[in-house]
Amino acid sequence: MALIQPDQAVKIFIFSAILSLPIVFHNYDRLLKNKRLLLLPLALFSFGLVQIIWVAIFKQQGSPFTAAYRSYQNGGKNLIFAAFMIAAICSQPALSLCKDRIAQYVTIATGFGLYCWAGYQLYTVGGANPLAYRVPLGFEFATGTAYALTFIALLASQAILNLRSTLVIPLYFIHFALSAMAIVSTQTRAAILVYPVLCIALFLLNYRHNRKVLFGALTSFIILSLAALIPLKPVLEQRYAEFKSDITAYQADNSNTSIGARFAMQKAGLETGKLTPWGESLEQRSAALTDLEKSDPSLSGALFFVNVHLHNELMDTFSLKGVPGLILLLLLYATAVYIALNQRNALLLMVTGAIIAYGLSDMVLYSKAESLISTLALCFAFILVSGAMREQSHE
Structure with missing residues (x-):
């Protein structure tokens, strides 16, 4: 049973984005007076639009890469929807105390609910052999689950800090332990x-x-x-052993492993990007990579992923959208960090950090589910840390 249904979640996200449009138009005077509020929405909109335009230019009828093109398109759409939602959130005054508390409690409850469900899946489905089972929570891949849990856990962590009661610190520690265990699963x-x-x-x-x-x-x-990781020690030991094995194999020019393939894909993205600095299609990249692999066998691990993406946001963008796409992606990262620092929004800074960090070994602004949870986290970073709270810290 899947607790999370990305398709249904996207429909709700789109509906929310549509509802945000009247708010943006109604408060455009405030946005124009404080143009900094528009920086992140513009960065999201620009990169999302590039994704969609790139698909429109290069996607061909009956292409074997149709699914990948659709994923890039879905990611671009979610970025644009998020741009309007963040603009609407920033144009509004802070939530009332009652609404703010509701948002906090719902976020915390969602987090704990997902951790419990992850434990339930691990116990009921993977109980016989937990080392071979990776909790999915309804996502297609367990990596997407881990990213989603990270963003939700960060939001729940901030919601707990917002409670400002004597139980905040112990509750934060309990939440940290449970969320870490869920992510390890x-x-x-x-x-x-x-x-x-x-x-x-x-x-x-x-x-x-x-x-x-x-x-x-x-x-x-x-x-x-340490206490949270003890029950999952066998899982950690296995993943560490696999990591060492993959590194050893890559040093022997064998990139047909999980870690080796990622190194190969990063190199492949850089090399194919240099060949076409203004961008290319998935078909062209696949052909170029096949040719490069003939002279450099260390790239062989990347060939298994040419029909999806190169597991690195920067290199994948550079190889397909060229220098312009790479610049827009870097501007998106930089803008999010700048806004977080300028508004003293620690949660936004951590969410941005997660997007950047995960983008180094995978892609979280690609496809329907991953881009949805990433952009939702950005939206909630503005909701959970209101203008008044950004100026406060726990004394």
């Missing part, structure tokens, strides 16, 4: 490494003015991390 190495860093950083940024809490918190995070 997906066996996604990038998420296992990235999420704890972002979650701890979010806490430290919120308590940066309270030195008494910081030392105790760091100690608690270390203890909790």
